[in-house]
Amino acid sequence: xxxxxxxxxxxxxxxxxxxFLDAVRVEDAxxxxxxxxxxxxxxSSFHQFEPQGVSGVVVIAESHFTIHAWPEHDYAAVDIFTCxxxxxxxxxxxxxxxxxxxxxxxxSSDQNRGIISKPFAxxxxxxxxx
Amino acid sequence: xxxxxxxxxxxxxxxxxxxFLDAVRVEDAxxxxxxxxxxxxxxSSFHQFEPQGVSGVVVIAESHFTIHAWPEHDYAAVDIFTCxxxxxxxxxxxxxxxxxxxxxxxxSSDQNRGIISKPFAxxxxxxxxx
Numbered sequence: 416x417x418x419x420x421x422x423x424x425x426x427x428x429x430x431x432x433x434x435f436l437d438a439v440r441v442e443d444a445x446x447x448x449x450x451x452x453x454x455x456x457x458x459s460s461f462h463q464f465e466p467q468g469v470s471g472v473v474v475i476a477e478s479h480f481t482i483h484a485w486p487e488h489d490y491a492a493v494d495i496f497t498c499x500x501x502x503x504x505x506x507x508x509x510x511x512x513x514x515x516x517x518x519x520x521x522x523s524s525d526q527n528r529g530i531i532s533k534p535f536a537x538x539x540x541x542x543x544x545x
Numbered sequence: 546x547x548x549x550x551x552x553x554x555x556x557x558x559x560x561x562x563x564x565f566l567d568a569v570r571v572e573d574a575x576x577x578x579x580x581x582x583x584x585x586x587x588x589s590s591f592h593q594f595e596p597q598g599v600s601g602v603v604v605i606a607e608s609h610f611t612i613h614a615w616p617e618h619d620y621a622a623v624d625i626f627t628c629x630x631x632x633x634x635x636x637x638x639x640x641x642x643x644x645x646x647x648x649x650x651x652x653s654s655d656q657n658r659g660i661i662s663k664p665f666a667x668x669x670x671x672x673x674x675x
Contacts, residue, residue, distance in 0.1 A: 419615055420622055424552065424656065460588050460604055472602040472609060474590055479600065483608050483626060485549055485659065492550055492626070492658040496613060526654060528622040529556065529615065 419529030420478060425493040425508055426523050431516030435484035435491060438463040438471065444514035445473050445480050452495075452507035454480075477502050491515060496528070549659030550608060555623040555638055556653050561646030565614035565621060568593040568601065574644035575603050575610050582625075582637035584610075607632050621645060626658070 435441060442461040449456050454475040461471035467487060473480040478496035485491070495507060512520050565571060572591040579586050584605040591601030597617060603610040607627045614621035625637060642650050 419618065419620065420613060422554065422622070422624070424658065426659065457592055457600075458590050460590050460602070462587055462604060464606075470587075470604055470608060472590070472604060472611070474592060474600055474602060476594075478613050479602060479611055481602070481609055481611065481626065483550060483628070483658075488549065488659065488661050490549065490659050490661065492552070494552070494624070494626075496611070496622070496624075498613070523658070524654065524656060526554065528554065528613075528653070529618065529620050531618050531620065 416530055416532050418527035419531060420496055420498045420527075422494060422496045422524075422526045422528050423504060423522060424524045425495070425511070426519075426521040427491045427493060427511065427515050427517040428489065428519035428521065429517060430489045430491060432489070434489070434515040434517075435469050435486040436467070438469045441469045441482060441484060441491075442471055444511055445471060445482055447514060448507040448510040449473050449475055449480055451510040452503045453501055454497075454507075480507070546660055546662050548657035549661060550626055550628045550657075552624060552626045552654075552656045552658050553634060553638075553652060554654045555625070555641070556649075556651040557621045557623060557641065557645050557647040558619065558649035558651065559647060560619045560621060562619070564619075564645040564647075565599050565616040566597070568599045571599045571612060571614060571621075572601055574641055575601060575612055577644060578637040578640040579603050579605055579610055581640040582633045583631055584627075584637075610637070
């Protein structure tokens with residue numbers, strides 16, 4: 416059996432005081448992280464909430480990046496969903512750590528999604544469960 | 546302490562043969578699920594892949610719905626990220642089960658996101674960790 420996708424959740428705590436005040440800045444950070452990870456960007460959509468807060472998603476050919484940021488807690492919840500082996504997750508996570516000036520980054524889950532049985536004859540190398 | 550958000554992942558296996566062939570149909574299903582859960586829809590973005598596959602996100606005021614669907618496996622990976630107590634997750638999950646004609650639905654994780662310490666004086670009832 417193998418997994419079609421992989422979903423990683425990352426907690427960015429103790430971020431810079433201005434990291435999440437502006438949706439454009441947050442969008443730039445996620446687009447940069449997606450590029451740094453070798454993802455192919457398809458679209459992005461970001462929203463500023465009143466009095467504060469930013470939500471956003473970047474759809475990539477390999478699945479997605481999402482973020483929900485609480486400036487009042489210097490915190491953002493990120494998740495990265497990928498398929499295939501071309502995405503450098505470490506690069507994406509480090510890129511956002513720098514953009515958000517986070518002093519406390521926690522990879523809080525790393526989950527296989529879509530665990531599929533497959534006849535042996537159809538298996539390809541590298542499709543085993545990671 | 547309490548959690549700012551909650552992220553639930555759902556696996557829809559054994560879906561209908563035509564459930565994921567058309568991105569518009571998948572988008573309609575997610576928008577319906579978001580409405581059925583009492584979410585406030587902000588934006589949605591869906592993409593059809595060649596030769597097959599659909600990815601999409603619905604940004605809601607309370608955070609997001611995402612989906613990645615593999616028609617060749619009759620499978621879709623969904624996640625729902627919420628803040629606050631106004632979203633009826635059960636209604637959303639059941640709505641998509643019906644839309645996708647899934648015979649095998651698995652809630653594969655239910656994760657608290659952004660666990661924050663808060664001075665006792667500032668706590669409100671209902672903000673304890675669930």
